[in-house]
Amino acid sequence: MDRDKILAEEPDAVIVATGSLPRMDGIQNSNPGEPMSGYDLPNILSSISLLTEGRNWQCSSAVILDDTGHYEAIGVAEYLVGEGVDVTFVTPFTAFGHKVEDALQVEPALERMAKTDGKLKILTRHRIKSISENTVEIAPTYEAPTIEVAGELTVLVTPNMPMRSLYDELHDCIDMVTIVGDANSPRNLQKAIYEGHIAARNI
Secondary structure, three states: OOHHHHHHOOOOEEEEOOOEEOOOOOOOOOOOOOOOEOOOOOOEEEHHHHHHOOOOOOOOEEEEEEOOOOHHHHHHHHHHHHOOOEEEEEOOOOOOOHHHOOOOOHHHHHHHHHHHOOOEEEEOOEEEEEEOOOEEEEEEOOOOOOEEEEOOEEEEEOOOEEOOHHHHHHOOOOOEEEEOHHHOOOOOHHHHHHHHHHHHHOO
16 A cells, blocks of 8 residues: 555545564664674675575575564574574673563573584674675674674664654645554564554544
């Protein structure tokens, strides 16, 4: 649906739930004023691209940036390690998957990956400084020397950006237009369900 098709229906109310897309601009939460260089190279993928578009990669080494601390980056790591890839897992947080510790998703994943002969290396309190064709320069989030690791592929797991253009096109044309879920602000599924429920009840 686009603006013209929606207006042609002459709706009394519209709920916009268009979701969000991966943010691939090189910005990291730990150092937002210092975007990584090389983020636009062809060997950079989002987690969605990696997991939904088939085998659109071929590599023996990969770097994963986990800037969310959730299950998404854990899934990417387990997938690549399971394919025999040497993975360097980089996160600014103090622990691997710290936001899903309470859901008991971390230790089982680590146990499975521990059987892969040291394919996973975890760097907490770190960020990506620059990316090249075969290597990635990694820096601590604090002042310290950088290190270089092998990385034929880099997967960025970052907060998404909202897809709200349809809402912006409609909000002056229809009396009741509500934006919900990730289109409003990327967060978790529970919040999206809640917002959709409230929007529907308010019609």
